[in-house]
Amino acid sequence: MSAVGETMLREIMTIRPRVTRRISSWDRTGGNRDFLLFAPGERKVIADIAGAGIIKHLYLTTIDSDPLHYRKVVVRMFWDGEETPSVEVPLGDLFGAGFCRPTCFQSLVVTLNPGFGNGNSYGFNLYLPMPFANGARIEVENGSELFFGGFWYHLDYF
16 A cells, blocks of 8 residues: 555544535425536536635536536636636546546545446546635536536535
């Protein structure tokens, strides 16, 4: 195991005075529609966090029949009031699903899990710590000509 891996495992049991928070795609109307739909070309802010913090986990899943969405849907991350994103990457590439072909795997910072078994649903997890000093904003844009839907997510930070 690498020195970084050993340090992370050693510190996993350390109690720290933190309050964790979560942002998710919950249904703001009180119903059970806890997912997002994106029209062609539509961009949505999925997280807008004020102050300092660290994003510790980003999870998302989608039920979508068009595998090209893994390349045409773009994730942008802005730190500390930036006007241009520090991260701008196709959805699939961010989670190790290159060439629009998700393959399930686990690593220290990325995990891609199987979904419903129908071949078009996967659980994408990113555990890469992403610190920010004065705010963070994450956007998702559907860059395709087709609707993109069934997009669930949650983001854990402190």
